[in-house]
Amino acid sequence: MELFPVIHTNFWDAIIAVPVVMVITQAIKAGLKIPKKFVPLVALFLGLCISIFISHRHHLVAGFFMGWFYGYGAIGNYAALKTSIKAYRGGK
Numbered sequence: 001m002e003l004f005p006v007i008h009t010n011f012w013d014a015i016i017a018v019p020v021v022m023v024i025t026q027a028i029k030a031g032l033k034i035p036k037k038f039v040p041l042v043a044l045f046l047g048l049c050i051s052i053f054i055s056h057r058h059h060l061v062a063g064f065f066m067g068w069f070y071g072y073g074a075i076g077n078y079a080a081l082k083t084s085i086k087a088y089r090g091g092k
Contacts, residue, residue: 012055013066021046021074040075047071 025043028034034042047070052063055070 013069017047017050017055017066017070018073018077021050021070022078025074025078040071043074043078044068044071047074 021043024046025039028042028046029039044067048064048067051067051070052060056063056066
């Protein structure tokens with residue numbers, strides 16, 4: 001019996017899931033006028049939903065584990081992109 005699931009990072013995880021979470025989060029943010037402090041929570045929720053119900057639907061623990069990576073990966077990528085653009089423009 002295996003205590004922890006074997007989780008393989010594949011093309012979906014690395015190239016598709018995190019950008020999908022970022023795009024959907026930005027669409028929700030623009031469409032529903034969510035306060036800025038709740039946007040990371042929305043990204044985490046989307047990451048968990050995509051992982052649990054699409055990517056790893058046959059293993060709940062793997063779904064939660066990878067969902068955290070999807071959500072927090074999207075949050076980190078957005079923050080890095082925003083900081084880079086601000087630095088490039090020379091603004092604050």
